Amino acid sequence: MKHIANFANKKVLVLGLAKSGESAARLLDSLGAIVTVNDGKPFEENPAAQSLLEEGIKVVTGGHPLELLDEDFELMVKNPGIPYDNPMVVRALEKKIPVVTEVELAYLISEAPIIGITGSNGKTTTTTMIAQVLTAGGRKGLLSGNIGFPASQVAQTASSSDTLVMELSSFQLMGIETFHPHIAVITNLMPTHLDYHGSFEDYAAAKWNIQKNMTAADYLVLNFNQDWAKEMAGQTEAQVVPFSTAEKVDGAYLEGDTLYFRGEAVMKADEIGVPGSHNIENALAAIAVAKLSGIASPIIRETLSAFGGVKHRLQYAGTINGVAFYNDSKSTNILATQKALSGFDNSKVVLIAGGLDRGNEFDELVPDMKGLKKMVILGQSAARMKRAADQAGVPYLDATDVRDAARKAFAQAAPGDVVLLSPANASWDMYSNFEVRGEEFLATVEELKG
Structure with a gap:
């Protein structure tokens, strides 16, 4: 990992534990930050807080006292599930304290390039497909992010020869500043999590954050089965690589019974190891990423044919x-x-x-x-x-x-x-x-x- 000095001697508040908060607290402590963790669960019922305290990290549990924010923090690292109308987050923003999620920390320390995957449905399956194909091709795809492996933890041991394959939720993407994947995928967008975001427009804007720091040297893989993606394709600096089951595109597509990438036949649709039209879309997204990463078609075909799905997902x-x-x-x-x-x-x-x-x-x-x-x-x-x-x-x-x-x-x-x-x-x-x-x-x- 990169031993950055960004947080040395800076007061940082980690709001909310769970896996990502615990990982972020330890990482920040190792980088020299003065860390305080605040979690709502009572201390006696909170093994993570107990463990962090034993390691010398300050913990405040059992509630979220607003006066805690009077301690001149320079950064808040927020659990993604905590909404922005939470009183602690509101007060932090009022005090001009930057609020990020731990995927931002992962980006800052990662030696490995990042492939980021988001969307309403299919992102876990697509993330797993991509990681397996990259690994089969000698690129060692490391699963991280919303898939259950805190990105800030995985990034600490990733080398420059690895690839962080990171599933990203809309909640995580709302908390990024410099986060910059080399390849990003938006599998699809549907009206979900509106209780958190308030409207589909705000939800879509959060997902679109995945590309906000990308440049013309990067690739954005979009689902051209959706009009939304076609409309947004002109609003990014990244090179757009589409995939579609409905039309031939300059990327990955289904034609007849075969999946292609830019005219090259990669595999038959019925060779994919999991059933369903949605898994054809997921495979096309994975094929696009794999080909952009230099993986040969026989390796892609063999890996996706053997793909057995993801637990609890068909x-x-x-x-x-x-x-x-x-x-x-x-x-x-x-x-x-x-x-x-x-x-x-x-x-x-x-x-x-x-x-x-x-x-x-x-x-x-x-x-x-x-x-x-x-x-x-x-x-x-x-x-x-x-x-x-x-x-x-x-x-x-x-x-x-x-x-x-x-x-x-x-x-x-x-x-x-x-x-x-x-x-x-x-x-x-x-x-x-x-x-x-x-x-x-x-x-x-x-x-x-x-």
């Missing part, structure tokens, strides 16, 4: 008595479930759906639900999901939780069928996160195998 969980199980617990919105269903023959799918009731109906999902063999419905949103099932003419059963749903779905399936957990809803009515929901599904599949 993850193949096994086959029992001819019935295949797929865990798509990460599908927390309608679009994600639409894309998941696109990879299967509905007449052979038993769909498990439902979860947190956010007040929205599922009318948009009805055309994609038509022809399903059956649905198993659960969660707060069950009544709304049943209305959509009725509109689609799909029979359904009720379930109490994911374990019950998986068992009932299996009982309805015949050899050659698919049991698909793709809820189209967040998990928080029943589970602490989508990972826990998905793990229960996977555990039930293992039980059924027994």
Whole structure:
């Protein structure tokens, strides 16, 4: 890592812990900053704060006292999930204290070039595809960022021969100043996280931050299936490299049954190791990045053909008595479930759906639900999901939780069928996160195998 002097003897407040905050605090301390960590969880319930205190880092826990900001801090490193209307953040900005997220720190210390991936759907799968292809091509792609590995931690051990492949959320991108990837990808944009951003325009602006420091020597990979991307293509200094499943573009595209990059056939669409039209888009984005990085087509084809997906994202969980199980617990919105269903023959799918009731109906999902063999419905949103099932003419059963749903779905399936957990809803009515929901599904599949 670069041992920069930017933070030496400067007072820095790290607001919010979790993995990224803990990593940022330790990094700043190693760079000579005078670090204070503030986290809302009480000290006795906060092992991360306890550990940092043992290392000599000041911690303030159990609340967010505004008077803490009277200590002349020169920087705030904010947990991405903390909104900008949080009183601590508001006060910091009023006092002209710069507010960043830890991906900014990662950029400042990284010896490795950075490939940044953002978007509404597909970014984790695309990030993982890119990292695997680069590694297969001898470029060692290191997963980092919103994918579960704090960027400021991974960057500390990355060398100049590595590549940081960084998944970036809109929340993280709102907190950058100098962050500068050499290649950036925006997989797609849909109206999500509007409770945080307030409007789609503000959400899109946060995502667009990924390219704000890019130059003509850099590459911005955009999804030309979306009019938004075409409109924005002229508003960046970076070289735009498009991908599309709908038209031939000067980048990566689908023509017939084959994926191309600038006229060169790379692989057949049905060779991609994970199903669904959305994964063709993800693969095209990965192909664009790989080719821009000098990876040969045979390596790309071999790697993407062997790609087994990402946990909880249309993850193949096994086959029992001819019935295949797929865990798509990460599908927390309608679009994600639409894309998941696109990879299967509905007449052979038993769909498990439902979860947190956010007040929205599922009318948009009805055309994609038509022809399903059956649905198993659960969660707060069950009544709304049943209305959509009725509109689609799909029979359904009720379930109490994911374990019950998986068992009932299996009982309805015949050899050659698919049991698909793709809820189209967040998990928080029943589970602490989508990972826990998905793990229960996977555990039930293992039980059924027994």
